[in-house]
Amino acid sequence: MPDFYSPPLAELQSELTHAEASQNLIRPVGAYALHGITVCDQQLLAIDALRGYLLRIDPTTSNATIINGRSTEPFLDATGIALWEDTLWVARGHELLSCSRHQLEPQLFTTLPYPINGVAVWGTTLYVTCQKAGYIFVLNRETGRQITKFPAPGIGVENITVWEEYLWLCDQTEQTVYCLDRATGDVLMSVLTPFASPTGIAVLPNAKPDSGKLWVAYTFEEPYIRDDPNSENPHQLTFRDRTFIHALQFCFKPANNCTLSNRYLLEMCYVEEIAPLDELQLNQLEWRMALPATTDRQAVRHVEPIGLPFTLEHENGQSIAVFKFDQLHPHESHIFGWKALIEVGGIKYQLTPRQLEKSPPLSTEFRQRYLIDDDELAMDTPLIQAAAREAVGTETNLLRQVLRIRNYVYDRLSYGIRPRIDTPDVVLERGIGSCGEYVGLLLALCRLNGIACRTVGRYKCPPHADRLGILLEPDFNHVWIEFYAPGFGWLPMESNVDDIIEGGPYPTRFFMGLPWYHIEMSKEISFERLQAAGAPEVRLGDLAINHVRFRILQELPLMPTESPTQ
Structure with missing residues (x-):
């Protein structure tokens, strides 16, 4: 059970730093649409499909350098890259291209009937993903001949990388990373990504399906309010490109038959404001609010009251905050509820x-x-x-x-x-x-x-x-x-x-x-319930307005030996 009321919430929050929370997020300046990414000499190589930039990115600083400044056109609309020794492989439309990493002049290697989304290489074998075909094609790196093919695990556009015996795929629509057996194509594990629309994936050496860390790129459009001082209506709804790279952390829990992914510490506030639609008086009113549950993916660290004190009760294993009023008079106003620190993960x-x-x-x-x-x-x-x-x-x-x-x-x-x-x-x-x-x-x-x-x-x-x-x-x-x-x-x-x-x-x-x-x-019980002496049933919506707020305080480490509910 969480430690209710102690220690004070302010003391817990003071331990959090933005530096700790942001160390897994890479935002290269000048990037518009990152797709394929790969690891190269302790840094990352990434394709910006919109500009045709081949970027070398320092994960520790987010600094990005364009290394193909004189030859961006061959990389326009490229969606996948892979590096084996000194050869760079590029997926662009129906074409699979290759070139020396020191002379960035891609040459056609082979074509496929459908657009290629991602490419990976290990030894003499190439792996390419193709959403239109619904397969991962396995090709000979020397001849381009197809060796075999595996069914794609998801339904969306997939990018791919490889390390030793494992293929790793990210799927834009599924918001998922899959780990496959490189020899058979069998799905060994899948894990949800913390952001939508993953468009590129890079695996760190020695990553295994049981636990590890991957770099995943994300690209999408974000709605926002644009201020246009030249317009009669200066505030306009429009869209802008958003792209970044984030570290996907995961841990397989065999005892629970599940895989956990990135965890966050949230502050959640749930508050009711008394604002009745009709005049009424309630006697011996008991207002019951369910508190967040502890599950395989969620743990309550701390809870404290807002506005008025509550007593803690338990019903079917669920914690309940109970607020009591001897009398609630017409036009009487109150604000009351709870604030909780919750650890959550995928x-x-x-x-x-x-x-x-x-x-x-x-x-x-x-x-x-x-x-x-x-x-x-x-x-x-x-x-x-x-x-x-x-x-x-x-x-x-x-x-x-x-x-x-x-x-x-x-x-x-x-x-x-x-x-x-x-x-x-x-x-x-x-x-x-x-x-x-x-x-x-x-x-x-x-x-x-x-x-x-x-x-x-x-x-x-x-x-x-x-x-x-x-x-x-x-x-x-x-x-x-x-x-x-x-x-x-x-x-x-x-x-x-x-x-x-x-x-x-x-x-x-x-x-x-x-x-x-x-x-x-709200497992097995009502989320919120009223009880009053001698009064007809009162609808919550007729009596109060609720206010719900969140703050994301910190991204937490995900350790293989850690219990998900500690």
């Missing part, structure tokens, strides 16, 4: 369908608790029962069943904010749903197929891990689900976030995985 569970082929049946307790309609799930309606049968078809494997149900829901729903949460039958007919409505339909279809599942949530920190110390406020709350794999435990699955491609294929980045910015609360 997690990706590494289970396969084969591991669940002979999973034991659900216990009687789980069937009675997690296979019932306990939240207006419309499980007794013909429409939802037919959808449950159609979603899984003849599939019997639990993991494949859940994925099929998820994809079925994604095929039939589009995301949209609604003023209220409707039942799954209404949502399915309408074809548009909020995250809560996605969750309701997922729960109904899973439970009708004998899959135990539950709602979890409640908020996401705005995913800006490079903005340390800045107040960040989420626009919405958020919920997702966990499904139960007998013999292994609860596994997370995002509700609607992976529904990003009309008709699919859909990424699986958050299927059995959560990024660092999800804050886990």
